[in-house]
Amino acid sequence: MPSLTTTAPARFLLLGDSHAGPIGQAARQAGIPFQGGPIGAGREFTDSFFTTRHGTGGSDVVFHSGEAEEHYRRFLKELGVGALAELGIPLVATFGFCAHFVALRENWDLYRDRTGAIAPAFLAGTLFDTVVRGAVRDALAFYEYAVDLGLRVLAVMPPQRVPGQSDAAVFMAAQERIRLAVTELGVDVVDLRHRTTGPDGLQRPDLCEADDEVHGNLAFGRIVLAELLDRGL
Template identity: 65%
Template sequence: MTPYSTTTTPARFLLLGDSHAGPIGRAAKQAGIPFHGGPIGAGREFTAEFFDVREDDVVFRKPEADRYYRGFLDELGVSGLGGLTVPLVSTLGFSAHFIATLENWQAYRVRGEFPPGFLSSRLFDGIVRAMTRGALDFYRLAHELGLRVLAVMPPQRVPEHSDPEVFMAAQDTIRRALLELGTEVVDLRRRSTDETGFQRPELCETNDTIHGNLAFGRMILADLLARGL
């Protein structure tokens, strides 16, 4: 996990996320786009409750994550999340492969298959929202504090221990939930996938089953810049 820091030029955004934030930070650093932030932990640490509220700020319950976060705020010259004057770009909550872990969903299969309509049902939607309640609370608080928030969808890559059907459906549930909160969602699936619906090989990190590479980070950065960041 590598936090990032750029020059003394005023930052355009705060990047806060899991390991999927890495390629975004590397792309911005290479392009000379001023920002502060980076990964603060693993995706599985940012689904259920993972922070406490302190006035207009959050305190991450994992000390390492909070230490990184405090460092980023210091670099931006603010004391809390509510003091941000730049947009917040985040990948938190979008590690859908953790939600899609195979054993989590065996009980819902009948003779190896999900019942018709299950993955688009209110039950499935409710389960996924409950599993990501901490992330949704984080984005909700950010909006209550008046921040502009952009959430970046994950690379379309599913490791062997995860269910591809659940991965695809779960990320759509998370996307809908964030849009309901007013979050801008960076969704590059039409440009980053092939006919299978999964990430194009040239956008995948080599010798890795989950992450996007620098080229994918550049695509995300280009989208962010097109949005005025």
Template identity: 60%
Template sequence: MTPYSTTTTPSRFLLLGDSHAGPIGRAAKGAGIPFSGGPIGAVREFNAGFFDPREDDVVFRKPEADRFYRTFLDELGVAGLGGLDVPLVSTFGFSAHFVATTENWQVYRVRSAREGSDKGVAGFAPGFLSSGLFEDIVRATVRDALAFYRHARGLGLRVLAVMPPQRVPAQSDPAVFMAAQDIVREALLALGVEIVDLRARVTDETGFQRPELCEADDVIHGNLAFGRLILADLLGRGL
């Protein structure tokens, strides 16, 4: 995992995330925008059980992730997250393709859909994807990502969360992907987190990411052009 910090001048934000943070970091580095941070692990690692809160900080349970994090704090000249005086930008919790892994949702499909006939949306009973049960499952799946943002907001930080590329790999359910990311989005808005949501700008008529914004030979990531759009949005918010 490669961080993308650039610290020749005072950083304008701290970037913490999974691999989806990569294009953001590359875009900022290429544009000469000073920042600290970058991806510190894979998308599957930042939903549950990945950190422990401290009074004015966090500790990442994976040693490599915590080592990267401590390096970023050193670059910023602070001892913990609570000492941050620049905004925090993160992609944690928005690994919607992981949440939407098709096999995990088979038990919730109606019998006729599992046997091959259509029933409701993506084989679910009508209303399932907008139900309280579905929301509870999604929130439970990303519970510690939500807890991370809640802790950061409790420390008084300005926090911005970046929604994922609108790409769904073959092993994931597109309907679950779409519904799950909206649940995470609403949960974070309720915490006072700002959401970088570029869906209207990066998708085509299918609702999925336009090819020119997709990483080549890759089924989930956005490319540098996508990262530049995210960076432009961040700069437009005053970062």
């Protein structure tokens, strides 16, 4: 997804997985200038996806994926900056919030009781927290690095959709642990669950991408964009 082409200054840099797509689409349709978009799949941005670089060009990140790095460099060039440390606008990201990967059923079979369920006490416990944070440790490191550079960072929570291969209870518990971990780093987490879900806690059908188990649609992206604008972007 390309960023909006406009002569107006970009209001934010958008980096993330496919969940960033509807946000960028909504911004383009609304005429909100921004730079960025999805640079890879969600599972690519949990662990070991970047390194840091320090030098005369400024402190920066280097993405391990050639495709992600190519997109990122193009975005920076369009903004007229050479490194993340030079970014003068907020960074909006979706990294680390692919909780459906963390919640894959087969990953948690060891912790099920005889009924096949996972005890709420386990999901609220220290071991679960440690495992989840470990699964997204590089995403947390990315956010920490960006905050330490002095950037304003906003992380957008994902659509509340649980595909069949994932455990819904683990999904809900894992994303809450991720939200808390990201918040602790000084990141402004955009949590719109109260506006986008039904009584069951799952994404409302009118905000779901058709024929898709995971993503939100343009209407969902518009809600996220409106929240970003309300927060000063």
